[in-house]
Amino acid sequence: MALRDPLLDETAGVASRSRRSRGRSPAPAPSAAPLDAAERGRLLAGSHHDPHALLGAHPGPDGVTFRALRPFASGVSVVVGGRVTALRSEGDGLFSGVLARKTLPAYTLRVAYGDDTREVDDPYRFVPALGELDLHLIHEGRHEQLWQALGARVMEHQGTAGTRFTVWAPNAEGVRVAGEFNHWDGTAFPMRSLGASGVWELFLPEVGEGARYKFEIATRHGTRLLKIDPMARRTETPPATSSVVTVDRYEWGDQEWLARRAETPVHRAPFSVYEVHLPSWRPGLTYRDLAEQLPAYVKDLGFTHVELMPVAEHPFGGSWGYQVTGFYAPTARLGSPDDFKHLIDALHRAGIGVIMDWVPAHFPKDDWALARYDGFPLYEPGDERRAEHPDWGTYEFDLGRTEVRNFLVANAVYWCEEFHIDGLRVDAVASMLYLDYSREDGQWECNAHGGRADLAAVAFLQEMNATLYRRVPGVVTIAEESTDWGGVTRPTDSGGLGFGLKWNMGWMHDSLVYMSKDPVHRKYHHNEMTFSMVYAYSENYVLPISHDEVVHGKQALVSKMPGDWWQRRANHRAYLGFMWAHPGKQLLFMGQEFAQGGEWSAEHGPEWWLTDPSYEAEPDHRGVRDLVRDLNDRYHRTPALWQRDTDPGGFRWVAVDAGDDNVLAFLRFDDEGVPLLSVSHFSPAVRHDYRLDVGEDVPAWQEVLNTDAPAYGGGGVVSPDPVKPEEGRLRLTLPPLATVWLRPA
Numbered sequence: 001m002a003l004r005d006p007l008l009d010e011t012a013g014v015a016s017r018s019r020r021s022r023g024r025s026p027a028p029a030p031s032a033a034p035l036d037a038a039e040r041g042r043l044l045a046g047s048h049h050d051p052h053a054l055l056g057a058h059p060g061p062d063g064v065t066f067r068a069l070r071p072f073a074s075g076v077s078v079v080v081g082g083r084v085t086a087l088r089s090e091g092d093g094l095f096s097g098v099l100a101r102k103t104l105p106a107y108t109l110r111v112a113y114g115d116d117t118r119e120v121d122d123p124y125r126f127v128p129a130l131g132e133l134d135l136h137l138i139h140e141g142r143h144e145q146l147w148q149a150l151g152a153r154v155m156e157h158q159g160t161a162g163t164r165f166t167v168w169a170p171n172a173e174g175v176r177v178a179g180e181f182n183h184w185d186g187t188a189f190p191m192r193s194l195g196a197s198g199v200w201e202l203f204l205p206e207v208g209e210g211a212r213y214k215f216e217i218a219t220r221h222g223t224r225l226l227k228i229d230p231m232a233r234r235t236e237t238p239p240a241t242s243s244v245v246t247v248d249r250y251e252w253g254d255q256e257w258l259a260r261r262a263e264t265p266v267h268r269a270p271f272s273v274y275e276v277h278l279p280s281w282r283p284g285l286t287y288r289d290l291a292e293q294l295p296a297y298v299k300d301l302g303f304t305h306v307e308l309m310p311v312a313e314h315p316f317g318g319s320w321g322y323q324v325t326g327f328y329a330p331t332a333r334l335g336s337p338d339d340f341k342h343l344i345d346a347l348h349r350a351g352i353g354v355i356m357d358w359v360p361a362h363f364p365k366d367d368w369a370l371a372r373y374d375g376f377p378l379y380e381p382g383d384e385r386r387a388e389h390p391d392w393g394t395y396e397f398d399l400g401r402t403e404v405r406n407f408l409v410a411n412a413v414y415w416c417e418e419f420h421i422d423g424l425r426v427d428a429v430a431s432m433l434y435l436d437y438s439r440e441d442g443q444w445e446c447n448a449h450g451g452r453a454d455l456a457a458v459a460f461l462q463e464m465n466a467t468l469y470r471r472v473p474g475v476v477t478i479a480e481e482s483t484d485w486g487g488v489t490r491p492t493d494s495g496g497l498g499f500g501l502k503w504n505m506g507w508m509h510d511s512l513v514y515m516s517k518d519p520v521h522r523k524y525h526h527n528e529m530t531f532s533m534v535y536a537y538s539e540n541y542v543l544p545i546s547h548d549e550v551v552h553g554k555q556a557l558v559s560k561m562p563g564d565w566w567q568r569r570a571n572h573r574a575y576l577g578f579m580w581a582h583p584g585k586q587l588l589f590m591g592q593e594f595a596q597g598g599e600w601s602a603e604h605g606p607e608w609w610l611t612d613p614s615y616e617a618e619p620d621h622r623g624v625r626d627l628v629r630d631l632n633d634r635y636h637r638t639p640a641l642w643q644r645d646t647d648p649g650g651f652r653w654v655a656v657d658a659g660d661d662n663v664l665a666f667l668r669f670d671d672e673g674v675p676l677l678s679v680s681h682f683s684p685a686v687r688h689d690y691r692l693d694v695g696e697d698v699p700a701w702q703e704v705l706n707t708d709a710p711a712y713g714g715g716g717v718v719s720p721d722p723v724k725p726e727e728g729r730l731r732l733t734l735p736p737l738a739t740v741w742l743r744p745a
Helices: 036-047 132-140 256-260 287-301 339-351 402-418 428-432 455-471 505-516 519-525 564-583 618-636
Strands: 018-020 054-062 061-068 075-082 083-086 088-091 094-099 106-112 116-120 151-157 160-168 176-177 199-206 212-218 226-227 270-274 303-306 326-330 353-358 394-396 424-428 476-477 502-503 539-545 585-589 651-655 663-669 675-681 687-693 703-707 728-733 738-744
Touching: 083 094, 106 564, 132 402, 151 455, 160 212, 160 402, 160 476, 176 199, 199 394, 212 703, 256 339, 287 339, 287 618, 303 564, 326 339, 339 353, 353 402, 353 651, 402 455, 428 455, 455 476, 505 519, 505 539, 505 564, 564 618, 564 663, 564 675, 618 703, 651 675, 651 687, 675 687, 728 738
Parallel strands: 270 303, 270 585, 303 353, 353 424, 424 476, 476 502, 502 539, 539 585
Antiparallel strands: 018 116, 054 061, 061 094, 075 083, 075 106, 088 094, 106 116, 151 160, 160 199, 176 212, 212 226, 651 663, 663 675, 675 738, 687 728, 703 738
């Protein structure tokens, strides 16, 4: 069977021009001067920095020398103005000859494999398809749209359609493009090094959308590595690992959403988040399937945003996306990049913002991915003590290297600009900030000032936040930061890290400790529920009940609660009422909105069968979901609960020291001073005639939400009529294990 020309494989997203050779063979061209032996050896070994200097067409005193590298070809001819001239074989797949011409002509190559002859463009006739400004910005680490310069980009270059391949590999001896279009043999496609930038480039005519590829890297150690494209914008579906040439064809319909996204700063707007693991929310659904179901579900429950656990490509599904290999590619498990855009568009058109988990702290060690990318530490630090993340067996990024920092800053911009993501929740910030994070003495060194702070990480986070907020109006960044690092949400121009919001891990931990206790013991842990207000205004906070709290033996939220099934659900409802009223934004992980009892499983997802009307206990779970819907509804319609989240004047304790009664009561105020009173009673007894000093400013109070309402599965201890204070004191009947909200009647 005749071999196909690798450049023109129709199965690889490539146009094909082929013809059978007929008649006599063309007369051969005069012989070209042989290549220097060392140059020839480097070219054939894939370790030449400038193959374009040897291949292609080059003028000389005797005419124009043509040289082509076509392994396995039985013959190569050059076609100029319709005239075909055979090149002479130099062995090892090299063909050359001299044409008596004074100037470089337009030409093509005819490559024969037995009886099959293909006419192709020569990749080595093209000037670099990457500009000097791009190279300068890459070298300086300031290319904010790096994905437009590096990676695989379909384009027209010098009047010819094809794909430009570019990759940063500064330590490589040579780089070649290997793909299905050349049967994964990169011998014929060595790339050229573009000066001191560390970037390698090759334009391949007629290679197009859908082609699978990798980079074959010759290292200084004499080894060869087959690596993915770090900038690939599409990948194969795992466990396959190839990068895929892609073209953006999506037409957005969310212009109205983007136009009003920046109208109100996020810390002064309602912000309640439904956290989702897309592959398991409804197992088996694609991005486009999800676009039909997820927006409607989230809108019905009234959440303002969804937060997607990492969607960037990752080889191991069990990592839930937190061990990323394809930082610029949404996971192919659920569809194409355009399919993912369709999902985001659908959420926006439903009025729902999209937050995405982003993982710049580390990456896995897979030998086909970023690790030791060009044979040396490149994306990771060279110091072994700093290279490996001690908790996860992964590599940390070398944030002190400008090109690596640029790779990540541009990645943050990429998701927000190209995919219209509304915000990034940045994973594992604490592990980035401290040199001694999870390290023992002798495993780390102090910074230049003798401290523990990783100054390179601080600079990176500041640059990322400043760049993103400058470029993308209305975006928000959220730090998962679990320590008392100061200024996480302080602006960068004031010395802070520049995040918009920070997860309040302290509130989450303390409040869950309190809720896990039997009510008779809660008075000894009362401070666990009040301590958060000591620091509530030191940062702009999100109150997270996330996936991390409902896996690995930590139990689902309702299962953390003490008592029988009725009491656990009552505790669950009361806790959510307290959470939605507390200063800060809210985040709730999927499945907790209907009080599933089992821990989350990434294989099976939420226990949707609990909400099936045919299940006899379905009303118990429906009641909790109805409460979540009403919490979000009242929250939206009550500016006191979000307008002054970062203003201490928007909060006042009413009952802070009622630990013996298991009662917490406080007022929230909006910009006009209109209050909302939240009273949480974490005891299973009914308390009659309970007195709260609310002052005389409000003549009467009306109950607007009660988690003990029968509709939610409660006991029905409610107060439908307005309640008037007497000498500034409000007398209430407190339902058992419940939170009550009241507003001026």
